[in-house]
Amino acid sequence: MAAVNTSVPDGRTRPPRPSARSRRARPSPVSALRWAVLIVIGGYLLLPLLAMAEFSTRGTATGRSLDAWREIGSNADLLGAITMSLELSALTVVATLILLVPTMTWVHLRVPRMRRLVEFACLLPLTIPAIVLVVGIGPIYLWVNYLLGDSPLTLTFVYVILVLPYAHRAIDGGLGSADIVTLAEAARSLGASWPRVLVNIVLPNIRGAVISASIISVALVLGEFTVASLLNFDTLQVVINLLGKRDAAVSVAVSAAALLFAFVLLYALAQVASRRPGTVAADATEEGPTP
Amino acid sequence: MSTEAPPEAVTPPLGPASPGARRRRLPWLLPHLGLLPFFGYLAVFLLWPTYLVLIGAFQDDRGRPTLRNVRTVTTSDYLHGFVRSIEVSATTALAGSVLGALLAWAVAESRPDGLLRRVTVASCGVLAQFGGVMLAFAFLATFGFNGVVTLFLHDHLGVNVLSGGTWLYGLTGLVVVYTYFQIPLMLIVFLPAVDNLRPEWREASMSLGGSTWAYWRYVAGPALAPSFFGAALLLFANAFSSYATAAALVSQGSPIVPLQIGNFLTSEVALGRGGAGKALALGMIVVVAVVMSLYALVQRKAATWLR
Known part of the structure; x- marks a missing residue:
């Protein structure tokens, strides 16, 4: 998962693409x-x-x-794992946003010279494979489990790190496209506190970017296997893998369902991105049903 | 969690654009304190584990400095693991980048807002980044012992092609499945570069009498080359770091490094030999860091065209 350029639309409004390109008649061999x-x-x-x-x-x-598909609804292990993974993804989204949005806004407004350093730090997880992270994280998780208990939800701490590059890219785009500096200055000069600036001024202006960051984080957490399995937590992917040894049909059915779900998420993400304020809304006739 | 908004105490009353006299009295460092929660979090959950890996690779089980771990990793079967990992990653990066680039070209020629493009990009996002275990099962359903294609070939052609599916559970299977998720990743990474080919370049080439071949050979090809090699490097790093697919697919032994590391973390046999596992992890960091540095260099070159 080492992609710097992902499908996450950053908030930057792209220059209008040359439209004359594909319309032209071309030689048929091509x-x-x-x-x-x-x-x-x-x-x-x-x-x-x-x-x-x-x-x-x-x-x-x-x-x-359709027995294999029906089994998804009746298998307690599986349902538990699905619930757990959904909770994990929600928690990861919240934690990532709480960590990243105030920090990046602060950098944007007050310490712009730290921008490259923060960006570098956020891209670092791409250079350190998840499997390597797991090797070193044992002692830290001893402490985490000692302090917070042995819940799979503690995986949130690592997952925040894993989604950092993708979330950073989305939010960075959002901050770049809105004129946050001017707006924040105006709000400050009218007496708004910093938390108020963050919640009432910055957040509404980077809503699209926040949604993008959230969707990509959800999808990433739902698909994560490496860390969960090696730290012995039963998340969705771990249970799918275990189930596969016993009943391959059910595993294949859940896998198909999960891939479909991720596809719907990402397709929705593309829609959200094209509706971003400032860009022309997509022509309604072009919206086909999701296959 | 220490992830609160920057504390009020570090915010001087004046905005960034009006550095008044009062501000100058405050230490220059003060606004930087707002970054403490972020870097604190990173230090605990990213830098500290990495540090433990780096240090642990050079320590024995009692914490004394030693080179034995590194020597173990560079002499025995583990070295073959690295060679195999690099071979698998290079093969799939090559195949994935060529096929993915072709697909990117075909998709870029379609309507920018068309359904084909949107569906392709969304599904490629899914297959490239969220596959893992699920893709392994997709291939078991296709080429496994009872897979659709295996059964079809057996029933209709009466031949036991591909030895009934055993190839899928070994290195060949890894190469095939990895290539499967490399193609969509290539599309996602490479499509912006193809989009940035200006129509004027083609027009200029045509008006000077150039053929389609000449356009691709002398204009588009050279313009895309840095992006292409950058993307290929990214694909290499992607395959090299993957663990999930291999863990779900490979049934016997640990042919590649991530599986060997996984083995160290799970098996009883490896207890008390954690240092070697960390040395393997260190090796992975080194390889990925080299590849990503090359990527950064190539990317800088590519940026000249992607403006």
């Missing part, structure tokens, strides 16, 4: 090549996903059966 690429590579990407649908609906003899 167009044919383009479709061949789309079909072959797209097909390769789709094949395992379709196979999941087939595999998880296999009946006993010849017919189809």
